[in-house]
Amino acid sequence: MLEANNVGLEVDAPPGSEEESLHLLQEVAFSVPQGHLMAIVGPSGCGKTTLLKVIAGIVEQTNGELKWEGRDLKEEEDLHPGELGYVPQFSVAHDLLTVEECVANSMSLRTQLPGTDEFEPKLDKVLELTGLTELAERRVKVLSGGQKRRLGLALELVTNPCLLLCDEVTSGLDPKSEREITDLLKVLSRENPRRLVINVTHSLASLEAFDSVLVMYKGRLVYHGPPKLLTHYFTVDHPEEVYLRLTQRDTQAWHESWQKKREYYEKMLLESAPEQPKRRDDGEPEDETISPEELPGLFSQVFTLLHRRWTIFRRDSGQVWLHLAMLFGFPLLVVIFALDGIKPLKQLSQRQDSNMLYELQQKSEHMVQQLNAGGLVSGLVMLQVVLVTLMASNNAAREIAGERLILEREKLGGLSTTAYVISKVFFLGVFVLAQSVWMGIFVDMVTGGLPGHLLTKLVLLVLVSAAMTSVCLGISAMCRTPEKATILSIYLVGFQLPLSGAVLSLPDWIEGAVNPFIAAFWAWSGSLRSMSDTAFYDAVKRVTETSLVSSELAAFVLLAHIIIGLSMTYVGSKGSQWE
Known part of the structure; x- marks a missing residue:
């Protein structure tokens, strides 16, 4: 049984409000037996979804107590992920996966069934129960609204939850579709004797299919009883008139009226409820077959997430072609500026010529040659770095924000945040290595060899790509929408070139303040410093007023960027961002 005893939720009022706090829920009290289907209805903004999130543990109540099978969910251990199923209003699956793949992935992330003889039969049973067997090979993006709702239910039924919200x-x-989904919910509430199914709905059209109806109004419970008595209680002819009737009295009056009659209606519900499951002396149910599914291990979840992510990437032809275009097009963009190669620098003759005019001419030509060579080398290195960071930003900016709502549902179902972040590191790590290493090698081959140590330059390109990927991934994890994450990441890359000091030298006091945050500066500066044993180093220094740092220091700072970015990713992924 689910019991709510004077549950309340109070939050800070928005700035400028006359009140210090807002009461989203006030004195909500009810009891619902298992084997039961309950509807929570009410006008928009009355607290329906808020109450459901409090029951699910997504939001913690500030007052009262919530009990499941006699267990206080606030003071004692929360529901096991396998006991709870939460079907949100929004889309809950990736568009490019098939129905069967979505359900199979859910089973792999939430159970230890993969690799056992029970996996296929359980998968088939869930698909059959939700009416999705014939749609198993169909991709999510082509499903109708009703079919997507069925899929949302299927994703939660893989653990046989006893509380389905x-x-x-x-x-x-x-x-027609509404009636079909309501009938399915009815079946699910009876299929497991311990299961309670609660559905939040704005519609009052199919209430007769529910065992009970709970009406919310401005954060208060104003009715909980059989649907057939709803019109009698509110003295209306049709259920659709209830919302209008609510506006004719204030919230407190409705709540007080309900408090007087609550005992009678709830007694009727409990008397008509099916027999509750028997329990052993230790309080556990006698039927062991409905115990919660054990969660899979960390690396099992990582493997499932990686396999799913690569499947989605391969099927997204637009993304595949975009990555190929960047992988091969950006290095070509760099070498366009050095198609003639990088010509060796001639040494200035140390012999003093009797012809002073000729000697000055030679020095002038040597100076021009150095400036041209220094500008070309410095520009090529910086262009490589900036384009690598641009690719990194494109890879990571939408990676988490684009699937945020799916992540929230899967975390509630037991997905480890650590496993999720590790899967992103491995997935994006492939692009980091491929894009940065190919950039460095291709440019080096076409130009006849940039001065400096190739391995050092490759390492710095990999590190700057990883640094920008990590930071943009952290931004993606912190942002609520992919659009916002993309804009912030573009700004971050856009500031890399002007603030690096590669084109125009910054004032000393600004340079020292911004350099630690500009990843491109460290990769560019460290790469140029690796040329210190070549003739080009003096040429580079002539066109670069910004101080250059050692390759070791550059690598250390970029590693710090990576650590900071991954920390942001973990914190942002772990935090809740439910709508």
Whole structure:
């Protein structure tokens, strides 16, 4: 049984409000038996979804207590991920996967069934139960609204949860589809004797299919009873008139009226409820077959996430062609400026010529040659670095923000944040290595060999790519929308060139303040410093007023950028960003 005793939720009021706090929920109290289907209804903004999130543990109540099977969910251990199923209103699966792949991935992330003889039968059972067997090979993006709602239910049923919470899974559907989903919820509430199914809905059209209806109004519970008594309680002719009727009295009056009649209606519900599952002396249910599924290990989740991510990437032809274009097009863009190669620098003759005019001419030509060579080498290195950071930004900016809502659902189902971040590191690491190493090698081959140590330059290119990837991944994890993450990442890359000091020298006091945050500066500066034993080093210094740092220091700072970016990624991924 699920019991709520005077549950309340209070939050800080927005700036400029006359009140110090807002009461999203106030004195919500009800009891719901298992084997039961309950609807939570009410006008928009009345607290329906908020109450569901409190029950799910997404939001913690500030007052009262919430009990499941006699266990206080706030004071004692929360529900095991396998006991809880939460079906959000939004899309819950990746568009490029098939229905069967989505359900199989959910089973792999939430159970230890993969690799056992039970996996295929359980997968087939879930698909059959939700009416998705014939749609198993169909991709998510072509499913109808009702079919996507069925898929959302299937993803949660892989653990056979005893508490199934649904947020607006029937909203926006045509009457036929709405009725079909409601009938499915009814079946699910009976399929497991311990299961309680709660559905938040704005619609009042199919209430007769529910065992009980809970009506919320401005954060308060104003009715909880059989749907057939709803019109009698509110003295209306049709359920659709209830919302209008609510506006005719203030919230407190409705709440007080309900408090007087609550005992009678809830007694009727409990008397009509199916027999509750028997328990042993230790409080556990006698039926061991419905115990929660054990979660898979860390590396099992990492493997599942990686396999899923590569499947999605391969099927996204637009992304594949974009990455190929950047991989081969950006190095070509660099070498366009050095198609004639980098000509060796001639040494200035140390012999003093009797012809002073000729000697001055020779020195002038040597100076021009040095300036041209220094500008070319410095520009080629910086262009490589900036283009690598641009590719890194493109790779990571939308990586987490673009699937944020799916991540939230999977975390609630037991996905490890550590496993999620590791999977992103491995996935994006392939692009970091491929893009930066190919950039360095291709440019070096076409130009006849940039001065300096090739291995050092390659290492710095890999590190700057990894640094920008990590930071942009952290931005993606912190942002609520992919659009915002993309804009911030573009700004970050856009500031790399002007603030690096490679084109125009910055004032000393600004240079010291901004250099630690400019990844491009460290890769560029460290690469140029690796030329210190070549004739080009003096030429580079002539066109570069910015002080150059050692390759070792540059590598150390870039590693610090990577650590900071991955820390941002973990913190941002672990934090909750439910809508």
